[in-house]
Amino acid sequence: MRDYEVVYIFKSALTSEEIEERLGRHHEKLLAGADSEITAVEHWGKRQLAYPIDRNDNGYYVVAQFTSEPDALPEFERALKLDDQLLRHLVVLSEGELPAPPSHREDQTAEEETGRKSNGPEDTATEKGEEE
Amino acid sequence: MAYRKICRFCERSIRRIDYKDEPALGRFLTDRGKILPRRATGTCARHQRQLGTAIKRARYLALIPYIQGHHS
Numbered sequence: 750m751r752d753y754e755v756v757y758i759f760k761s762a763l764t765s766e767e768i769e770e771r772l773g774r775h776h777e778k779l780l781a782g783a784d785s786e787i788t789a790v791e792h793w794g795k796r797q798l799a800y801p802i803d804r805n806d807n808g809y810y811v812v813a814q815f816t817s818e819p820d821a822l823p824e825f826e827r828a829l830k831l832d833d834q835l836l837r838h839l840v841v842l843s844e845g846e847l848p849a850p851p852s853h854r855e856d857q858t859a860e861e862e863t864g865r866k867s868n869g870p871e872d873t874a875t876e877k878g879e880e881e
Numbered sequence: 882m883a884y885r886k887i888c889r890f891c892e893r894s895i896r897r898i899d900y901k902d903e904p905a906l907g908r909f910l911t912d913r914g915k916i917l918p919r920r921a922t923g924t925c926a927r928h929q930r931q932l933g934t935a936i937k938r939a940r941y942l943a944l945i946p947y948i949q950g951h952h953s
Contacts, residue, residue: 756901756942798943800951808943812901839942841900 750784752843753822754814757829758836761795761807768809771832776813778825785817802836814843888925890932898931900938903945909936914949 757775759768772790779785793810802808817825822840829838889908890898899905909917909924909932916936919929939945 758942799940799946800943801953802943810942837942839938841938 750816751819752788752814752816754812754841754843756837756839757811757813758798758802758808758838759811760805760834760836761809763809763834767834768811771834772811772813775825775828775832776815778828779815779817779821781821783818785815785821787813787815789814798836805836808836886923888923888928890928891925895928898928898935900935900942901944903939906932906936906939906945910945910949912949914946 757772759771763771776787780787790811790813793812795807795809798806798808826838826840829835909922911917916933919926924932936945940947
């Protein structure tokens with residue numbers, strides 16, 4: 750089980766129903782897995798792209814976080830690639846914070862346990878060579 | 882950019898640099914959109930590595946341009 754974050758950029762010409770319908774369809778694929786779960790969905794809405802993608806100057810951004818087994822991802826991403834209304838998508842390991850709109854965060858995460866946590870599989874227990 | 886001894890991320894005890902936080906990333910780019918070196922920004926090694934990844938992700942998502950001021 751891993752926490753992931755996915756960013757979708759839809760064509761901005763889509764209506765909100767069409768976007769919801771597509772999101773539902775993609776997420777349904779994910780939820781088919783054992784105890785996969787969508788933990789957060791954040792709509793950034795229409796935003797100007799920093800450079801045109803396939804002659805589109807705007808895109809509709811949606812950020813979602815989910816928990817899933819890694820084996821579910823290839824199929825999920827394959828479906829995303831086939832969606833011709835989706836300009837871009839990015840799936841990354843989640844950094845554990847809620848997806849905030851692209852403005853600024855004022856609160857820093859204060860309490861946390863040490864060091865390099867979300868960097869990789871924690872169960873491998875490599876000693877990092879030398880002593881700390 | 883003025884020389885700074887203190888890493889801006891360590892200063893605010895940021896653990897993971899967010900690729901979605903486009904305004905914050907802009908400070909570490911030249912006016913052409915290139916990544917500024919550590920010696921110019923004072924970022925520590927660990928955060929500079931994270932920053933590189935974050936900037937590249939943000940570029941892919943068209944949050945920041947690959948090349949500023951380029952119009953094909």
